[in-house]
Each structure stands twice: as structure tokens, then as C-alpha cells.
Amino acid sequence: MSAPLLRVKELEKRFAVKGGLFSRDREWVHAVDGVTFDLAAGETLGLVGESGCGKSTTGRCILRLIEPSSGEVWFEGKDVTSLDGSELTALRRDMQIIFQDPYASLNPRMTVGAIIGEALTIHRLAKTPREYEERIVHLLETVGLNADHLRRYPHEFSGGQRQRIGIARALAVSPKLIVCDEPVSALDVSIQAQVINLLEDLQGRFGLTYIFIAHDLSVVEHISTRVAVMYLGRIVEIASARDLYTAPKHPYTEALLSAVPIPDPTVKRQRIRLQGEIPSPIRPPSGCRFHTRCPIRVLPLCSTETPPLEQKSTGHWAACHLRG
Ligand code: SF4
Numbered sequence: 001m002s003a004p005l006l007r008v009k010e011l012e013k014r015f016a017v018k019g020g021l022f023s024r025d026r027e028w029v030h031a032v033d034g035v036t037f038d039l040a041a042g043e044t045l046g047l048v049g050e051s052g053c054g055k056s057t058t059g060r061c062i063l064r065l066i067e068p069s070s071g072e073v074w075f076e077g078k079d080v081t082s083l084d085g086s087e088l089t090a091l092r093r094d095m096q097i098i099f100q101d102p103y104a105s106l107n108p109r110m111t112v113g114a115i116i117g118e119a120l121t122i123h124r125l126a127k128t129p130r131e132y133e134e135r136i137v138h139l140l141e142t143v144g145l146n147a148d149h150l151r152r153y154p155h156e157f158s159g160g161q162r163q164r165i166g167i168a169r170a171l172a173v174s175p176k177l178i179v180c181d182e183p184v185s186a187l188d189v190s191i192q193a194q195v196i197n198l199l200e201d202l203q204g205r206f207g208l209t210y211i212f213i214a215h216d217l218s219v220v221e222h223i224s225t226r227v228a229v230m231y232l233g234r235i236v237e238i239a240s241a242r243d244l245y246t247a248p249k250h251p252y253t254e255a256l257l258s259a260v261p262i263p264d265p266t267v268k269r270q271r272i273r274l275q276g277e278i279p280s281p282i283r284p285p286s287g288c289r290f291h292t293r294c295p296i297r298v299l300p301l302c303s304t305e306t307p308p309l310e311q312k313s314t315g316h317w318a319a320c321h322l323r324g
Contacts, residue, residue, distance in 0.1 A: 003077065004038035005209050006062070006177060011035040011071035013057050017282065029281045031057040033233035035071070036309075041176070044203065044210040046220030046241065048256065049230035050278050055213045056100075058230070059179040062211070063095050064088065075177070093123055096170035100182035102162035106154040112165055113150040116140070119172045139168040143198060160191035167198065171206070180212045184219060196223055217253075218260040221245060226315075229253045232281055232289040235309060239316040249318035251294050288321065296322060 013032040032054040039045050047055045061068040064080060073080040075095065083091055099105035106115055116136050119125075126132035137147045143164040154162055163183060170178050180199065184192040200223055202208060214220045220227060221241065228238040229252060237250040248254050255272040262269055274293045279285055285292050291302040301321055309319040 002040070005041040005043075005076060006039040007072070007074040008038075008058075008062060009036050009072040009074075011058065011061055011073065012069045013054070013061050013066060014069045027282050030233050030284065031281060032061060032068075035230075035233075035235055037228060037235065037238060039177075039209060039211070041209050042203070042207055043225040044212055044223050046217075046224030046227040047211055047213045047230065048217055048220055048227060049215065051215055052278060052281065053230040054233040054281075055215075055230050056181050059097070059181050059211055059213055063092075063097055063179060065097070089123075093173040094175055095177045095179070096173065096175040097179045097181060098163070098166050098170050098183045101186050102159055102166050103154075103186070105166055106162060108154055111151050111153060112140070112145075112157075115154070115165060116169050116172055119169065123173055125173065135172070139172055142171065142202070143168045158191075159187050160194060163187060163195050164198065167195075167202070171202065174206070175208070177209045177211070180210055182213050182215065185215065192219070199223065216260075217245075217256050221260070229256065232279065232284050234289065234319070235317075236290065236320075237316075237318040238309075239318075243313075243316050247316075249312050249316065249323045250290075250320050251296055251323075252290050253318075255295075288319070298322065 011032055012034060015029040015031055016026045017029055018026065035058050037045065047058065049055050057066060060066040062073050068081060075091065080091060113136050116139055117132055120132055120135060126135055136150060140146060140149055145161065145164055154165065157165065184195050187195060199210065203210065212220050212223055224241040226238065227241050227244045228235045229250065230236065231252050237244065237248065237253045244253065245257065248257055255274050258269055258272040272295065276293055279292055285303070287303040287305050288294070288307050291297045294302065305321065307319045307321045309317050311317050312324060
């Protein structure tokens with residue numbers, strides 16, 4: 001088997017928070033806690049979980065937009081966490097991000113041409129002003145916009161069009177990997193499918209590799225090659241999209257899946273409603289972190305022993321004591 005494009009090993013990110021109003025003691029939010037996975041070139045890994053589970057922080061640590069606390073990130077055999085200066089700038093060409101909120105992620109005072117062209121300038125990818133403009137027009141057309149949009153401002157566009165501008169900005173430097181950080185969560189359902197179809201189309205044309213972050217399993221179902229489900233900073237299940245959707249092993253994945261609508265009205269799926277809120281990542285539950293909400297927990301086993309992420313069948317990994 002060829003080497004993966006991206007290898008993430010035991011990635012951790014802790015954020016310090018103050019203990020209390022008058023306390024000098026620091027407490028730590030374990031936002032990402034031992035995340036490990038490989039990603040082959042051309043694959044799409046869906047990264048799914050409730051808000052606060054660490055999926056966006058994982059994506060940002062991989063790109064070094066946030067510094068990881070520990071762990072390893074290897075991209076094309078290079079240790080990303082040890083790069084700096086020109087090596088890190090070069091890496092930023094290969095690894096890009098599309099943000100969730102197309103309203104907040106585009107500078108309202110810059111024209112669309114300047115927003116997309118910024119990366120061309122930073123990485124010196126256009127030799128003349130004419131080439132610069134031609135490349136921007138080509139990028140606009142690639143994402144379904146046109147040359148007339150070049151001198152307009154973000155507020156003149158709809159949410160879906162703004163997300164297309166964000167995609168064109170990411171594509172400007174011809175990246176290999178794009179972290180799509182909830183790219184359709186802020187969009188109307190009718191527009192979501194258009195943006196996902198565009199991302200799939202671009203993947204085919206340019207051989208892109210994606211990490212596609214979402215809080216909802218239905219969003220990543222069709223675009224993902226594999227899916228990883230996160231809970232309180234950890235991956236609790238990772239498998240091919242087909243295996244995960246047809247035969248989930250982890251009770252948390254089952255609960256998320258039970259909320260996904262089925263297009264066939266004759267098929268009924270029983271909704272699994274989890275009790276309580278997601279616990280605080282400052283003091284996560286002992287043992288299996290999901291035990292406070294798990295409908296099939298067995299005590300004291302689940303509250304005292306941490307289940308390792310184990311291979312349950314070929315390519316299908318899950319962290320649960322009870323599921324084989
Ligand atoms: Fe539920 Fe126990 Fe499995 Fe955790 S280890 S998911 S609490 S059954």
C-alpha cells in the first residue's frame with residue numbers, strides 16, 4: 001500500500017482556562033485528545049460530532065492554524081509540527097481551508113478579485129497583472145461564478161455564492177488537501193447540495209483530498225470515502241462510509257444515525273434520543289467518555305475502564321467494550 005498523504009498520530013490540543021473567578025489554578029480543556037488517522041490521496045474523510053467535540057480544532061491543528069499541544073502530523077512524509085518559516089509557507093500552499101461562515105470569512109472591504117488574488121500574491125503565482133487577473137477569472141469560472149464578479153464586494157453575493165468565493169480562494173494555490181470546516185452548515189438546505197456537488201466535481205477534476213467536517217452525518221454521507229465520529233475530543237468510530245452507515249458499531253454513531261432522515265417514507269427508523277447534554281471537556285467522564293449518555297452502558301465497567309479504539313472488522317475501528 002502506498003504511503004498516506006496525511007498521517008495524524010496521537011494529536012492533542014489543550015486550552016488553559018482559569019479555575020474560578022478568584023482562582024489562580026489553571027484548568028485545561030482537552031479539546032483534542034489522542035486523535036489518530038491516515039488519509040490517502042484523493043480520499044474524503046468525513047469528521048463528525050456534536051459542537052465542542054474537537055473536530056474543527058483537529059482540522060486547524062493539522063493546518064497549524066492552531067498549534068497542537070502534542071502529537072504528530074505528517075504530510076507527504078514531512079513532519080508538519082516541526083516546520084517554520086519558508087517551509088511552513090510552502091506547506092500552506094498544499095493545505096488549505098474553507099470556513100463555515102461565508103459571511104464572516106471574507107473581508108467586506110476587499111473586492112472578490114482581491115480576496116482570491118491575495119494568495120496568488122503571497123505565493124508569487126502570477127508574473128504579470130494580466131496573468132493575475134486571468135487566473136482569478138478562471139478560478140471564478142471554475143466555481144460557477146463569472147468575470148463580472150471580480151470587482152464586486154462580498155455583501156453583494158448570496159450565502160452560496162460567498163461560499164463559492166471561499167472555495168475559489170482555497171483553490172487559488174492549487175492545494176492537495178482542503179479542510180472543509182462545516183462548509184454548508186450556514187447555508188439553506190437547497191444550496192447545501194449545490195456546494196457539496198461542486199466540491200465533489202472539483203475533487204474529480206483536481207485530484208483533491210478533503211477532510212470534511214460536519215455536525216450531522218447526513219451531510220457527509222455522499223461525499224465521504226470514510227467517516228470518523230468524534231466525541232469529547234476522541235475518535236470513537238472510524239470506518240468506510242458504507243460500513244459506518246449500514247453497520248455502525250458505536251452506540252453514539254447509532255444515535256447520530258437515527259437522526260438522519262431516510263428518503264423512503266415506507267422505511268421507519270427509531271430515533272435514539274440521548275439523555276443529557278454533552279459533558280464538559282474540562283472534566284470529561286471517567287472510563288468511556290460516553291458512559292453518562294450511553295443507552296447500553298454496563299456499570300462499573302464503562303465508568304472505570306477506557307475502551308481503546310480497536311479494529312472490530314477490516315478497516316472498521318470503534319471504542320466500545322460491548323461491541324465486537
Ligand atoms: Fe456505551 Fe460502555 Fe460502549 Fe462506552 S464502552 S459506548 S458506555 S457500552
